[in-house]
Amino acid sequence: MRTTVTLPDPVYDDVRVRAAQLGRSVSSVIEEALRVYLLAAAAPASVAAPALPTMRSGGARPGIDLDDMSMVREILDEHEPIDAVR
Numbered sequence: 001m002r003t004t005v006t007l008p009d010p011v012y013d014d015v016r017v018r019a020a021q022l023g024r025s026v027s028s029v030i031e032e033a034l035r036v037y038l039l040a041a042a043a044p045a046s047v048a049a050p051a052l053p054t055m056r057s058g059g060a061r062p063g064i065d066l067d068d069m070s071m072v073r074e075i076l077d078e079h080e081p082i083d084a085v086r
Helices: 009-022 026-042 069-076
Strands: none
16 A cells, blocks of 8 residues: 655654665565554553562461451451460
């Protein structure tokens, strides 16, 4: 497809120089640049998961089921010092 694109002079000059360095046409350099840009824009951004703090307590006290929220609430509501529930 043929189209007209308006580019700032410095951008066109850079493309022209790059095309000459590569021994390619200006059109092929612009086409490749657009393809690379469109592929990058379509790719989902990968976000690294943040590091979570860990405790060296060895886990929950025996007999506490962390999937049982009523048990967890009961332990939390005991109002005892933290050392007493370990």
